[in-house]
Amino acid sequence: xxxxxxxxxxxxxxxxxxxxxxxxxxxxxxxxxxxxxxxxxxxxxxxxxxxxxxxxxxxxxxxxxxxxxxxxxxxxxxxxxxxxxxxxxxxxxxxxxxxxxxxxxxxxxxxxxxxxxxxxxxxxxxxxxxxxxxxxxxxxxxxxxxxxxxxxxxxxxxxxxxxxxxxxxxxxxxxxxxxxxxxxxxxxxxxxxxxxxxxxxxxxxxxxxxxxxxxxxxxxxxxxxxxxxxxxxxxxxxxxxxxxxxxxxxxxxxxxxxxxxxxxxxxxxxxxxxxxxxxxxxxxxxxxxxxxxxxxxxx
Amino acid sequence: xxxxxxxxxxxxxxxxxxxxxxxxxxxxxxxxxxxxxxxxxxxxxxxxxxxxxxxxxxxxxxxxxxxxxxxxxxxxxxxxxxxxxxxxxxxxxxxxxxxxxxxxxxxxxxxxxxxxxxxxxxxxxxxxxxxxxxxxxxxxxxxxxxxxxxxxxxxxxxxxxxxxxxxxxxxxxxxxxxxxxxxxxxxxxxxxxxxxxxxxxxxxxxxxxxxxxxxxxxxxxxxxxxxxxxxxxxxxxxxxxxxxxxxxxxxxxxxxxxxxxxxxxxxxxxxxxxxxxxxxxxxxxxxxxxxxxxxxxxx
Numbered sequence: 300x301x302x303x304x305x306x307x308x309x310x311x312x313x314x315x316x317x318x319x320x321x322x323x324x325x326x327x328x329x330x331x332x333x334x335x336x337x338x339x340x341x342x343x344x345x346x347x348x349x350x351x352x353x354x355x356x357x358x359x360x361x362x363x364x365x366x367x368x369x370x371x372x373x374x375x376x377x378x379x380x381x382x383x384x385x386x387x388x389x390x391x392x393x394x395x396x397x398x399x400x401x402x403x404x405x406x407x408x409x410x411x412x413x414x415x416x417x418x419x420x421x422x423x424x425x426x427x428x429x430x431x432x433x434x435x436x437x438x439x440x441x442x443x444x445x446x447x448x449x450x451x452x453x454x455x456x457x458x459x460x461x462x463x464x465x466x467x468x469x470x471x472x473x474x475x476x477x478x479x480x481x482x483x484x485x486x487x488x489x490x491x492x493x494x495x496x497x498x499x500x501x502x503x504x505x506x507x508x509x510x511x512x513x514x515x516x517x518x519x520x521x522x523x524x525x526x527x528x529x530x531x532x533x534x535x536x537x538x539x540x541x542x543x544x545x546x547x548x549x550x551x552x553x554x555x556x557x558x559x560x561x562x563x564x565x566x567x568x569x570x571x572x573x574x575x576x577x578x579x580x581x582x583x584x585x586x587x588x589x590x591x592x593x594x595x596x597x598x
Numbered sequence: 599x600x601x602x603x604x605x606x607x608x609x610x611x612x613x614x615x616x617x618x619x620x621x622x623x624x625x626x627x628x629x630x631x632x633x634x635x636x637x638x639x640x641x642x643x644x645x646x647x648x649x650x651x652x653x654x655x656x657x658x659x660x661x662x663x664x665x666x667x668x669x670x671x672x673x674x675x676x677x678x679x680x681x682x683x684x685x686x687x688x689x690x691x692x693x694x695x696x697x698x699x700x701x702x703x704x705x706x707x708x709x710x711x712x713x714x715x716x717x718x719x720x721x722x723x724x725x726x727x728x729x730x731x732x733x734x735x736x737x738x739x740x741x742x743x744x745x746x747x748x749x750x751x752x753x754x755x756x757x758x759x760x761x762x763x764x765x766x767x768x769x770x771x772x773x774x775x776x777x778x779x780x781x782x783x784x785x786x787x788x789x790x791x792x793x794x795x796x797x798x799x800x801x802x803x804x805x806x807x808x809x810x811x812x813x814x815x816x817x818x819x820x821x822x823x824x825x826x827x828x829x830x831x832x833x834x835x836x837x838x839x840x841x842x843x844x845x846x847x848x849x850x851x852x853x854x855x856x857x858x859x860x861x862x863x864x865x866x867x868x869x870x871x872x873x874x875x876x877x878x879x880x881x882x883x884x885x886x887x888x889x890x891x892x893x894x895x896x897x
């Protein structure tokens with residue numbers, strides 16, 4: 300995986316550098332006073348050493364078809380802003396009430412709850428605005444991509460999944476209901492990170508379909524590993540509070556399937572994801588390696 | 599103002615009917631379970647008899663240049679979703695902690711705080727997605743409009759203004775600082791409601807400039823009247839908690855200028871706004887009447 304580590308590191312750096320420049324106040328006029336504290340909270344929450352999985356999937360998918368993957372760098376960075384927003388809002392006292400994220404105090408602990416709420420709103424809007432900066436793309440394609448992203452993160456996607464997750468707390472849910480919730484909460488956005496990039500690269504219908512299945516399978520595997528890390532990892536290593544699912548009596552894969560069978564299911568999903576790419580002649584190595592990385596990760 | 603009442607009512611109905619159809623779950627696939635409660639909270643917060651000022655300004659501005667104003671109806675409706683989002687988040691316990699909005703319990707009182715947080719996120723994303731549905735517009739123009747809206751509502755606009763408002767609480771601020779805060783918090787979005795529609799209608803540079811000044815002036819007058827209503831109105835009539843600014847020790851126009859001078863300033867701004875339109879040969883009557891309506895409103 301040495302090559303993959305370089306590949307990931309290079310793209311993380313690209314995304315982080317882009318975000319560092321983007322996440323600064325740009326005022327409408329010179330006399331206005333900048334909301335400095337808000338931008339600080341936004342940078343704090345977005346520039347904190349995340350894996351950048353969604354952004355990297357976006358860059359790698361584009362590169363599987365076209366060499367100039369910098370064309371979708373604004374989208375990759377925008378997706379990471381949106382992801383950061385979802386974490387900031389998810390950590391708030393009225394939601395998961397978490398104090399630790401990537402090994403540091405969560406946004407509302409470091410700043411305050413109101414600022415964290417607004418920082419989330421700001422990151423969401425800025426994230427979508429960054430996506431629109433990918434001006435090397437054809438306008439018609441851009442106007443197809445934006446609704447895809449919004450559908451994936453809105454009340455029919457990620458935000459809807461968070462709402463179902465809330466409703467599921469302390470309720471007996473079936474494995475099917477659990478999978479449905481994850482399809483919305485994490486699956487839809489992860490899938491969009493792959494799909495919109497493939498659309499941007501003008502992939503064919505059958506390639507899009509193959510990538511859709513790939514993204515669905517690695518997304519589900521990602522969630523299973525998340526559940527396992529919460530159960531088996533320690534807070535220092537995973538950078539967030541471990542053991543939270545048990546404490547909150549949440550439905551998880553290990554709870555339904557046990558540890559061993561959960562690991563096996565995740566492994567099978569990864570194999571299926573990779574096989575599906577090959578069967579559709581998508582051989583770009585990093586996409587295969589990222590699938591492996593998803594179940595080998597320790598945080 | 600009889601004609602204006604009809605004009606406003608017709609356009610409120612158009613926007614409300616559009617939103618009623620739009621604010622329903624649209625699932626990614628048939629097996630998924632819809633986040634019903636979230637969509638209920640979104641509809642509850644958005645379909646509650648608001649004035650629809652931003653949406654109506656959007657429709658009226660377009661009609662000042664082109665007859666087929668239905669072309670921007672998705673944008674008008676989208677702007678109202680975004681406005682509803684700002685109210686839902688503003689009312690949350692960590693922000694203004696308000697229990698009454700348009701004469702009904704606020705979203706977090708009717709549902710719960712976590713659902714209100716997510717409903718705001720959902721309305722924001724859905725609002726932007728609705729704007730993108732204005733597919734009669736030229737794609738190039740659409741790609742200019744979307745960043746304008748995002749700039750106006752994000753951390754450099756409305757969200758930034760809310761953050762500055764928080765920082766100003768219990769602090770001695772100058773009249774200049776108060777105006778700066780309002781320029782971001784309410785001014786930028788109201789201005790965008792006019793400007794993006796003028797851009798959609800392909801107004802000339804000088805027309806855009808005239809409408810920008812018009813929108814800035816009516817936006818500021820709107821805020822002064824808001825302060826006066828908070829001070830002089832009663833909760834039943836204005837549909838939200840009156841006297842809040844005093845209770846929260848907030849800087850307001852009447853506090854700086856007194857009642858009479860505040861009213862006079864609002865009136866002058868409206869006259870200047872209308873004069874500016876006339877001097878630039880924008881005679882479309884409803885835009886002039888809406889300016890008058892802004893200072894005559896009782897809620």
